[in-house]
Amino acid sequence: MGETAARSLRADAERSVRAILEAAERLLVEEPGASMEQIAAAAGVARTTIHRRFANRQALIEALASSAARQLAQAVEDGRPDTAPPLVAMHRITANVLQVKSAWAFALELPADPDSEAAVLQRDIAGRCITVLKRAQADKLIDEAADLDWVRRVYYALIRESLHGDADGADPDALAARIIDTLLHGAGPRA
Amino acid sequence: MGETAARSLRADAERSVRAILEAAERLLVEEPGASMEQIAAAAGVARTTIHRRFANRQALIEALASSAARQLAQAVEDGRPDTAPPLVAMHRITANVLQVKSAWAFALELPADPDSEAAVLQRDIAGRCITVLKRAQADKLIDEAADLDWVRRVYYALIRESLHGDADGADPDALAARIIDTLLHGAGPRA
DNA sequence: CTTATCTGAATCATACCTGTTGCAATTCGA
């Protein structure tokens, strides 16, 4: 259990798994120490059912991280990082990522075991991110001497900060615009 | 117990309190759920001694947060935020803060109760921060239309990111320089 | 419809953490 993709779960079982993962995210983001009992209750499921699907707490957490990472990767992909004009791609990706991250904040902040599926996906995503930044650099949007890894980290930090501070109601596109603008120009006076 | 300043603790008792707080920071930053037993062991102290000084886990955490917040406030103050030239103050404060934050990462990331001493201090510090930014704005270092609260949040995020990613060995002044540069100019091409 | 699967409920055993107390030994401080 707790594997990447259980082979052909019955429909109701699959529904249970989803409910459990969503409830876990909802509770753990508020209270990282929440008990399996509480998670089960929030999922509208018996505690035994969780143990049937996930061998232990650890397995549940890992499944949560994998599931969220997969959605995040999809969000990035949907922004066409390889084909869209860099600035457009950055905007779209940022807006998409903001939405996924606001829904799976706990799972995506989790310190991942380097061998886990989640970690692999996160590395893929970081690679994609660097790719986009390189394309932006080629378009003179980013200084040619810039350290792209630092730029990527700043980008991540801006996203995180946007999520922490602003009410969920805020328009993702507006937030994305502010992030990109800050990333490229900082706070200094405009030319 | 667990008060802001215990009145005249005996020398050995004060040493114990310090050892406990330092051990708590050291362990909790790695494992937020570490038991009192583990903390006591790391502090070279019996578990009962912790309970003598701090009524319960909560009280220990709050004392930890207060202690760290006080040190952070001191670090900011040492940068002369009101009198030094804005750019100098920003550099000095950033370097000082980096050092304190790397030593008390757990305590300073703690979600503080709005009424706690730590929260009050954090608000004071944020105020000081805004003050410096205003002075920088008056000196044309920051765009006159900039949202200073957002700038402050970005500044915090850059500090956090610097701490997470870079080995502790890195030179605080170099990190501070990069933070300020990124805050003011972003990643875009230089004029 | 019939079967294989899934679920909830009830139990059980185990382990761990927390907070308290009593006491003897040690250490600080005046």
Add this chain to the structure above:
DNA sequence: TCGAATTGCAACAGGTATGATTCAGATAAG
């Protein structure tokens, strides 16, 4: 030096989380 404060140790009580097991009933699937 003498008394008070502090500490370690041991033990205890109360609580809670975890995981496993069993079984009868509900539900999806072919």
